[in-house]
Amino acid sequence: MPCFKNAREVSGISLSDRAFHYGDGCFTTARIRHGRIELESLHMARLQLSCERLLLHADLSWIDQTLHVLQQQFLEVNGTLKIIISRGEGQRGYSLPEHSADVWVFFYPKAVDDFQIEKIKSGVLQQVLGLSMPGLVGLKSLNRLEQVLLKNEADQRGWPEALVTDVQGTVVEGVSSNCFIRLNNTWITPELRYNGVHGVMRAEILSRMQQQGIQCEQRFINLDDISKFESLFFCNALSPMKLVTELNQQALNVQPCIELFNTLQLDQIH
Template sequence: MLIQKNAKMISDHEHQHLVSIEDRGFLYGDGCFSTAQFIRGEIQLWQGHLARFEKAISALCLNCDMDRINTAKVKCLDQISAQYGENAQGTIKVLISRGQGQRGYAPPDQDADLYFYFYPQTAFTTEIPTLEKVGLIDQALSTPMQQLRGIKSLNRLEQVLLKHQANQQAWQEALCFDQHEHLVEGISSNCFVYLEGQWHTPDLALAGIDGVMRQEILSRMQHFQIAHQIRKISRSELASVQAIFLCNALHPMQIVHTLIVDQVQQTLDHHLCEQLFQQLQLHDF
């Protein structure tokens, strides 16, 4: 794993990198992050990740501009190339913390700390991943304050607990709902469902993260004139769903094979997902 902090590249293969226990990212989850696929010498969908950071930095009042992130990115990629070769591929996580501060909630006036983590991977499969069992989470997602809606902050405690629930049920993923029982997203992904002859994805106005891959898929749907809707999807509608796929920056499509609704297993149509995968040319990722 490579870590870049304040434009200085650090390798912790031999020495563990230390972060102060007074770092606000550790104490309060005071910061934001984004995770991306690294392949062919580039961070995929980088402009989408930058847009995410620009929104988060403004909402969280962090002192970190886009030029600094782009400069850090170039140095990170140079380091990856030097250490792993030009054909390196894997996952990159970019994390911004407000940094070390005094006791108390009041944010210090200082430059934020910037980290790049690289997790090398030997190969990416060209097959579309399948999720054998996906269930429905009963616990409703909280509705964040307006300023924090859509922000991928370092506070992921909801997702940690939801993933624990899914693991207890032996589900590979799970669908989450808001307090009005409207579909929001997967635990670590956005979702698209096939209903009434077309694709739908949840309205995320009240909860959830509008992921960069979701944005890319919606853009391609519009470009290729594939009928779709962004709307509120009620929990009850999932009893008649024909197909579902989940997506995130690391997986443009994960096909749901079996959906478990009220302990009833529904086998879904994977061909609809595969057809869409080809139409949207998602093999580019």
């Protein structure tokens, strides 16, 4: 797993780095194919927004420079990139240092093919999300303790992905994915006003649905509606459709998801 800090390969992190002490930064995880980041414009836009909200002064051109280095090292640059923006080294305490943030890139080489539908069994987790500070809603900050605990519960239940609700009793997302729900013959994705991540694949799917004239509501979904779900799938940058065949042991209709996957050509993500 090659690791780069500001386009220079490194093998460790400073003990005074604020990413280590406070989770002070943001990140994105992307699939890379033939040296190109898929959904690059969406990833970069979210990183830029995250840096603005978190007051991180980061030179994102380090990412392109890192890709250039990777292309010199590998015949084929295929796999997964994790891009981390850290505020960098600092003194003890919460006060912000004045220097620029650091751009870290981790490369996980792996052969990549066109996307395919993944079929899973899932359920609703007992643990719930809280409400985020308004300025942090939608961002992928480095503080992922909620997801760590939620993923542990999902693993204990044998679910590759699971539905997560919040303290207000509304559906939010998956542990590491956004979700789309078929209810009353209408596609819905939860409104992410108080928590959740504004995922790049969610944005791409919404854009393609609009282009195809397929209605999709963005609204709050209550716990009482879960038993009425007709279809459900999860999505993130590494998988456009994890199709749920059973939710809490209740069979769901997979055909609307398959038809949507084909209509939107989700096997082709660039």
